[in-house]
Structure formats: structure tokens, C-alpha cells
Amino acid sequence: MNVRRATITAVGHYVPERVLTNADLEKMVDTNDEWIRSRTGIRERRILEQGATSDMCARAIENLLDQRGMEASEIDLIIVATVTPDMMFPATACVVQDKIGASRAWGFDVSAACSGYLFALSAGTRFIESGRHSKVIVVGGDKMSSIVDYTDRNTCVLFGDAAAAVLLEPTEEEGYGILDERLYCDGSGGAYLHMKGGGSLHPPTHETIDKRMHYIYQDGKSVFKAAVVGMADVAAEIMERNHLTGQDIAWLVPHQANLRIIDATANRMGIDSGKVMINIDRYGNTTAATIPLCLSEWHASGKLQRGQKIVLAAFGAGYTWGATLIKWSLANPSAGA
Numbered sequence: 001m002n003v004r005r006a007t008i009t010a011v012g013h014y015v016p017e018r019v020l021t022n023a024d025l026e027k028m029v030d031t032n033d034e035w036i037r038s039r040t041g042i043r044e045r046r047i048l049e050q051g052a053t054s055d056m057c058a059r060a061i062e063n064l065l066d067q068r069g070m071e072a073s074e075i076d077l078i079i080v081a082t083v084t085p086d087m088m089f090p091a092t093a094c095v096v097q098d099k100i101g102a103s104r105a106w107g108f109d110v111s112a113a114c115s116g117y118l119f120a121l122s123a124g125t126r127f128i129e130s131g132r133h134s135k136v137i138v139v140g141g142d143k144m145s146s147i148v149d150y151t152d153r154n155t156c157v158l159f160g161d162a163a164a165a166v167l168l169e170p171t172e173e174e175g176y177g178i179l180d181e182r183l184y185c186d187g188s189g190g191a192y193l194h195m196k197g198g199g200s201l202h203p204p205t206h207e208t209i210d211k212r213m214h215y216i217y218q219d220g221k222s223v224f225k226a227a228v229v230g231m232a233d234v235a236a237e238i239m240e241r242n243h244l245t246g247q248d249i250a251w252l253v254p255h256q257a258n259l260r261i262i263d264a265t266a267n268r269m270g271i272d273s274g275k276v277m278i279n280i281d282r283y284g285n286t287t288a289a290t291i292p293l294c295l296s297e298w299h300a301s302g303k304l305q306r307g308q309k310i311v312l313a314a315f316g317a318g319y320t321w322g323a324t325l326i327k328w329s330l331a332n333p334s335a336g337a
């Protein structure tokens with residue numbers, strides 16, 4: 001009997017219209033286009049002017065449903081990966097469920113920062129594999145502009161807003177779907193990347209506001225060192241476990257935090273730069289949205305093709321990190337019906 005696996009059967013994304021360029025940032029803080037491009041690879045990012053994370057997630061899912069020709073009422077479960085929920089509670093998944101009219105679905109949020117999408121994908125995969133559900137939406141969305149301090153040049157140049165979603169369904173097709181994953185966390189890394197204020201440790205007060213505790217804090221150098229090792233190690237580990245070389249992998253789909261971290265991961269995997277999905281130049285770091293946004297864009301352009309083996313890899317606050325191996329089963333749009 002064939003194993004029941006989860007596979008991605010539809011993708012969709014939403015990026016806000018407003019573009020914030022490096023030139024715009026030069027007018028806001030002491031920075032310059034050359035520094036941002038050479039240290040990060042970012043040229044511009046998108047900013048959501050009206051609305052919240054749930055609005056972007058809802059639009060990404062609607063884009064997915066349109067492409068799949070499916071009604072929201074068919075969805076069983078919605079898992080939202082985010083660190084910028086609309087509110088502390090209810091879960092953004094509930095807000096999204098209502099906004100898209102997913103009348104039969106339940107849902108919950110996953111908080112794992114830049115690895116959030118991989119952690120949520122893991123949860124969704126288990127619900128499919130167990131036979132409990134057959135239509136699971138995993139959406140990564142973050143309105144990073146809501147927690148970025150636009151007077152702090154160390155962080156404000158890095159982040160942008162976006163959401164992207166995938167639909168998981170069961171497959172019994174031999175060798176296809178979500179094949180393997182390795183996920184990790186190390187809470188001792190929390191000191192280097194966090195938002196201190198607003199939770200039960202430091203509930204909002206005038207003092208927490210004055211101390212700018214409701215913004216992202218990042219010790220960039222420490223995170224960079226950990227990310228370069230963590231993302232490359234886990235990507236190499238998933239390849240070794242599955243007896244794969246760089247030649248077997250069609251695409252590396254990396255979290256988009258820094259082009260230099262992405263390059264280090266690709267080198268370690270032994271794959272050339274032409275096989276790496278990169279859109280950090282246009283969107284910056286959109287946290288939980290980066291990886292599904294790549295999948296959605298590369299699918300739409302026809303470059304991501306059925307039968308290809310791909311490795312998703314992420315590293316982020318927590319620390320959290322991980323990698324997922326997929327044999328892509330979704331036919332590309334130009335393949336014809």
C-alpha cells in the first residue's frame with residue numbers, strides 16, 4: 001500500500017502596492033543604497049498602508065483559491081505563521097477564517113519567526129498524513145512594518161510586508177510531496193533577536209513605549225554568524241539523510257534575510273546560484289512569508305516544475321531553524337490542462 005503523503009496542490013501570494021526603496025530610506029536614517037545592497041542584497045520592500053496581517057493572508061489565500069478553482073468552504077484547517085498577529089488574541093487564523101468565509105475550517109497560529117512557515121508546514125503535513133484532514137491551508141504573513149523602528153538603521157532597512165499561502169492535500173503518488181524535514185530551536189539565541197514589549201513579561205506601559213520595547217531588536221552580527229552555520233548545516237543534513245547531492249536538487253528555496261547567508265547555504269549544498277530562488281532584492285525580509293512567496297512566484301513564472309526536488313531552508317528568531325525536502329507535484333501553469 002502506498003503511503004499517504006501531504007503535497008502542495010496550489011499556491012498564492014499577496015504583496016502590498018507601496019514600494020519603499022533604499023533611496024526612500026536614505027531620507028529617513030543615516031544609510032545608503034550601496035551599504036544596503038552590498039550587505040543584504042535588498043533594493044526595495046513593500047509596505048502595507050491600510051489593514052493588518054490578516055488582510056494580506058486573506059488576499060494570498062483568495063489568490064490561491066482562484067488559481068485552484070476552489071471554494072473557501074472546502075478548507076478544513078487554516079494555519080497562520082506570523083510574528084505580527086492582528087492582536088494578541090484571537091488568533092489571526094480565526095480572523096482570516098472569517099474574512100475568507102471558510103465556513104467549515106478551524107485554525108491556529110504558529111509563532112516561529114522566520115522559520116514560522118516551515119514549522120507551520122510541518123504541522124499541516126501531519127494533519128494530512130494522519131488522514132484527519134484533506135485540505136489544509138498553510139499561510140505565512142507578516143506586517144513587519146508594524147514592529148520596525150524607522151529610526152533604527154540597523155533594522156529598518158531589512159524588513160518588508162507580504163503574505164503567501166499553500167494548499168496541502170493528500171497524495172499517494174510514489175515519491176511525490178513533502179518527503180522529509182528537520183526542525184530545530186535553541187532558546188539561548190533569544191537574546192539576539194526579539195521584541196521585548198507587549199507580552200506577559202513586559203506588558204505595555206508608558207515606560208515600555210519610551211524604551212522602544214515594541215520594536216524589533218536585533219544584534220545583527222550574532223544572528224548572522226548563527227544563521228550562516230544553522231541554515232547551511234540543516235540544508236546539508238537533509239540532503240545527506242536522503243542521499244542527495246547538489247545535482248539532485250532543482251531549487252534551494254531559502255528564507256530571504258540576507259543574500260550572503262543564502263550564498264553560504266547554496267555553497268554548502270554544492271548547488272550553483274542559478275538554482276536558488278532569490279527575491280530579497282524586491283521584498284526584503286518578510287519573515288514568515290519569504291519561502292511561500294518564492295514558491296508562488298516561481299510557480300507562476302513556470303520555472304518551478306512538477307517532478308523537481310526542492311529544499312526549503314530557514315533560520316530566525318528563537319533561534320529557530322530547519323529544512324524541508326519536497327518533490328514538487330503541482331504542474332506549472334503553462335503546462336496546459
Ligand code: UT7
Pocket residue numbers: 030031032035036039040114153154155157219220221222223224227256257258261285315316317
Ligand atoms: O531573518 C531573521 C534572521 N536575521 C538574519 O538572518 C539577519 C542576520 N544579520 C545580517 O543580515 C547582518 O548582520 C546585517 C545586514 C543586519 C548587518 O550587516 P553586518 O555586515 O553584520 O553589519 P554590522 O551590523 O556589523 O554593521 C557594520 C557597520 C556598523 O558601523 P561601524 O560600527 O562599523 O562603524 C553599523 O553601524 O555598518 C553600520 N550600519 C549601517 N550603515 C549604513 C548598520 N546598519 C547600517 C545601515 N546603513 N542601514
